[in-house]
Amino acid sequence: MNAQAAAPATAQVPGIAVRDLTITYRNGLTALHNASFTTPAGSITALVGVNGAGKSTMFKAIMGFLPAAHGRIEVMGKPVREALRQKQIAYVPQSEEVDWNFPVLVEDVVMMGRYGHMGFLRIPRSQDHQAVERALQRVGLLELRKRQIGELSGGQKKRVFLARALAQDAKVILLDEPFTGVDVKTEDAIIDLLRALKEEGRVMLVSTHNLGSVPEFCDRTVLIKHTVQAYGLTADVFTHENLARAFGGVLRHFDLPQAHGGGNAATVGIMSDDERPLILLDGRSSVRGQPRSEWDTESVLQAQEQGRS
Numbered sequence: 001m002n003a004q005a006a007a008p009a010t011a012q013v014p015g016i017a018v019r020d021l022t023i024t025y026r027n028g029l030t031a032l033h034n035a036s037f038t039t040p041a042g043s044i045t046a047l048v049g050v051n052g053a054g055k056s057t058m059f060k061a062i063m064g065f066l067p068a069a070h071g072r073i074e075v076m077g078k079p080v081r082e083a084l085r086q087k088q089i090a091y092v093p094q095s096e097e098v099d100w101n102f103p104v105l106v107e108d109v110v111m112m113g114r115y116g117h118m119g120f121l122r123i124p125r126s127q128d129h130q131a132v133e134r135a136l137q138r139v140g141l142l143e144l145r146k147r148q149i150g151e152l153s154g155g156q157k158k159r160v161f162l163a164r165a166l167a168q169d170a171k172v173i174l175l176d177e178p179f180t181g182v183d184v185k186t187e188d189a190i191i192d193l194l195r196a197l198k199e200e201g202r203v204m205l206v207s208t209h210n211l212g213s214v215p216e217f218c219d220r221t222v223l224i225k226h227t228v229q230a231y232g233l234t235a236d237v238f239t240h241e242n243l244a245r246a247f248g249g250v251l252r253h254f255d256l257p258q259a260h261g262g263g264n265a266a267t268v269g270i271m272s273d274d275e276r277p278l279i280l281l282d283g284r285s286s287v288r289g290q291p292r293s294e295w296d297t298e299s300v301l302q303a304q305e306q307g308r309s
Ligand SMILES: Nc1ncnc2c1ncn2[C@@H]1O[C@H](COP(=O)(O)OP(=O)(O)OP(=O)(O)O)[C@@H](O)[C@H]1O
Pocket: 025, 026, 027, 029, 031, 049, 050, 051, 052, 053, 054, 055, 056, 057, 058
């Protein structure tokens, strides 16, 4: 589906709606122009593109850090400013954006998610402590609550910031490359948590270079290259043609013709931007352990409809 095409039928409950967004930095560089996409409540959307394509810029715009030169953003049906005021948006940063030498305990970082719920003096009440405890429990870090944040592993640090978003009770969670430097077990644990949050009706937007994981846990994808090139159901968007357009010659790509035996010859393509490659069958994305018939658009929509009813 290209960016101008109609949104999927299930996209009725609003999650994030970006319309005609243009962002120009102070130095005059326009990092995004006329970018548009929508995602519904109860969804996980991948934000995919080359380095410098504008993914972090999109996050910063949704977080209200960057003014729009043109266009608008709505979150859960409200203007961004209103959604931010209601603490509905949380951001899980890239590791490089954080000063890990800052002396602060794990539980203090998670408590920051409660600041917006506290009074002017930021004195935590029992419900704030309970929310922090629940969030740490959910990401499996309760035992490390008294550790200095700088003493944690890369995967544990990511989970602390996810816990901060949970303590905030954000409806929309933006995750900037949550799998960088994370082992496969931790990645799977984060994916399981994101799936559970989706079932609760929350909206996740996840930037990642880990293309192979996208069809496994992101029901939708936004392909970005200084604008939104395509968005919609991952099964529709994650095609060889679209990815080649978004990445140009940057992706490593191999075709293994007719490697799929049993009389159903198919072209197996492998595209890789990072650690886990994306496997394509006849130019369409596939999901680990699932035959392709279970991953076509119709089945995804049906499964989502059933999940809602
Ligand atoms: N503060 C800034 N001032 C000026 N230009 C910026 C600023 N931040 C980013 N840019 C530029 O905007 C463009 C988009 O950058 P952005 O960080 O959004 O890309 P990205 O897709 O997140 O990249 P990556 O995958 O490397 O994280 C790039 O050309 C970048 O150099």
